[in-house]
Amino acid sequence: MTWQPFYVGDGRPRDVDLGAPPPWRSFPRAPLHRQFQPPEGLVNAVNAALALRRPLLVTGAAGSGKSTVIEQVAAELKLGHVLRWHITSRSTLTDALYRYDALGRIHAQRLERSDGSDDIAPFLRLGPLGTALLPTPQPRALLIDEIDKSDLDLPSDLLDVLERGEFEIPELARYEEDIVQVREWGGDDRHPVSRGRVECSAFPFIVMTSNGERDFPAAFLRRCVRYRMPMPTAASLRRVVEAHLEIDAEHSGPVDTLIAGFVERLAANESLAVDQLLNAVHVLTGTAAPGEADEREVMELILRELSRA
The missing domain is CATH 3.40.50.300 (P-loop containing nucleotide triphosphate hydrolases)
Incomplete structure (x- = not known):
């Protein structure tokens, strides 16, 4: 499936299946106490x-x-x-x-x-x-x-x-x-x-x-x-991701690469939130994941620094 299964931009009405939302965006909101991973201390x-x-x-x-x-x-x-x-x-x-x-x-x-x-x-x-x-x-x-x-x-x-x-x-x-x-x-x-x-x-x-x-x-x-709250590490972020999403072997490598890049940006004092990382992983590993042509643009949209409008 390509990255444009919902909105195409041609103005033609069509029936679409939006699929399942991310677990943290299901309503009514479910408590996240089981998924929370308390950091050291x-x-x-x-x-x-x-x-x-x-x-x-x-x-x-x-x-x-x-x-x-x-x-x-x-x-x-x-x-x-x-x-x-x-x-x-x-x-x-x-x-x-x-x-x-x-x-x-x-x-x-x-x-x-x-x-x-x-x-x-x-x-x-x-x-x-x-x-x-x-x-x-x-x-x-x-x-x-x-x-x-x-x-x-x-x-x-x-x-x-x-x-x-x-x-x-x-x-x-x-x-x-x-x-x-x-x-x-x-x-x-x-x-x-x-x-x-x-x-x-x-x-x-x-x-x-x-x-x-x-x-x-x-x-x-x-x-x-x-x-x-301490600065997240690659290991702690991987645990957070796994607590919210099931990552199969096919996507394990790309997810680790995404997490490593996220940690590097945090170390460079960029303003980013962990839920942005979860959003990016959800899109990257979903059935409607963007293809190579769109992946970089979509990831930049989701992982845009918070200090920028």
């Missing part, structure tokens, strides 16, 4: 964070598997589904703790003025961090992804919550009812909150990821167990 870093009840700050290049660490830990230790807080420059601590729809409540009060009802619960929802701090027998797993993308003050804002393991919802602290059932993040389960206080009983397992694009305050760093 990461297991000890995770165990130290678990023993000390401290967040684990994982630094490394994009696509190096930082955010997959917590999936494997949560699966192995039966910590439930992973709560996720993806950081942007607009992220705030309050939004991570809880969300309150004040306008929605005012609108409901106007509509229900005749019967005098005023239930605040439908307008409150815990955020990912707030849900992780609910009292539970087992710790919850929380991913704080790309914390280096945050506003400069956010890491410092986190310190008190991470130290005390509790927070207050002011709207509930002054509410007439002592106990309010509040929805958790990512689901419809409700949990009782007494006088607006949420206090954890088992400190959550928190993984914070960083691409290394900024420095953090010393006060923040000393409250974390820190781990830097």
Whole structure:
């Protein structure tokens, strides 16, 4: 089969079979905890964070598997589904703790003025961090992804919550009812909150990821167990590839050549992600692999340096 089995560019409608997608692009997304290959030292870093009840700050290049660490830990230790807080420059601590729809409540009060009802619960929802701090027998797993993308003050804002393991919802602290059932993040389960206080009983397992694009305050760093993802080697990348894809004898040599070239480019400080390598191997070894005339161009497209548009 040639490299153009789908789109030809002649504008003629045709029925096509796109075949199976890469395993990591099947939807709904399947967890990758079985495929993840922890690099040297990461297991000890995770165990130290678990023993000390401290967040684990994982630094490394994009696509190096930082955010997959917590999936494997949560699966192995039966910590439930992973709560996720993806950081942007607009992220705030309050939004991570809880969300309150004040306008929605005012609108409901106007509509229900005749019967005098005023239930605040439908307008409150815990955020990912707030849900992780609910009292539970087992710790919850929380991913704080790309914390280096945050506003400069956010890491410092986190310190008190991470130290005390509790927070207050002011709207509930002054509410007439002592106990309010509040929805958790990512689901419809409700949990009782007494006088607006949420206090954890088992400190959550928190993984914070960083691409290394900024420095953090010393006060923040000393409250974390820190781990830097090592530079991949040809052997470690081969294990990653084999964990995701079956490589037959016919393609073993070309895959090793592709991996060796990838490692050389990393050593030359080119910005590349491991998932780019997986994409390239999937195309190279697929039934619709490009022929000799197209292979170089296709590989250059897939393995284009991340610092280039």
